[in-house]
Amino acid sequence: MSTSPRLKTQDTKARDAEYQALWQACDRASRKQEYLCSHHEAKRIILESACHGILDKRRGQGKIMCGTSIVSMVHLHLQRDVNSRLLAEARMSRFPSPPPNDMPCLANPVANAGNPVGYNDIPQQQQQPQRVSPMISAAEMALRNEVTSLRQDVSLLRQEHELVVSSLQILTERVAKLEGRQAVLEAYPNQGIEGRNAWMLVKPMSPRSQTQGRDEDMVNKAADF
Incomplete structure (x- = not known):
């Protein structure tokens, strides 16, 4: 039984969301002072702890677990850290280009028999000094x-x-x-309620209700006089 395209789309979105959550967790952890001052194995432990923490948080929120490999994610971030460090060292250790060679070189002495020396200067483009970016500790x-x-x-x-x-x-x-x-x-x-519970009133509703019963008889007697 084939899976519907809608379920496939939902699974893809869930996997992408979990991958992005793990990536952002590792990226935030790799920017902290504790990570920058640690050795390789300690960095691995820090990244794995961050990944497990974000997965536990998503599991508590009821998110779907897609089984993204934490080992691969940590290895990818460690490899990125190594590559960035190598590039930074290469930039900081780059030497300026050598100055142009002003010495003449042999330039086909047989072509001009009138010139017994046969040495000609090869014009070279004067290079501008390279601007070295300031080093950041x-x-x-x-x-x-x-x-x-x-x-x-x-x-x-x-x-x-x-x-x-x-x-x-x-x-x-x-x-x-x-x-x-x-x-x-x-x-x-x-x-009040008309019927059997008509006299079960908590408080009178109107002045007329106050004259019902005994008070109403007194009012009728006063009217007869």
């Missing part, structure tokens, strides 16, 4: 990464705060409406 880079991570956390907290405030405002409006309805119901007088 590891501590400064780690500090920048930490500041970026903190800014992201502050942004998430601000969004959660706005969501909580909005929810409280909605609940306050609902409570106010319910209290208003309760006040209206309490102000409305109790009414």
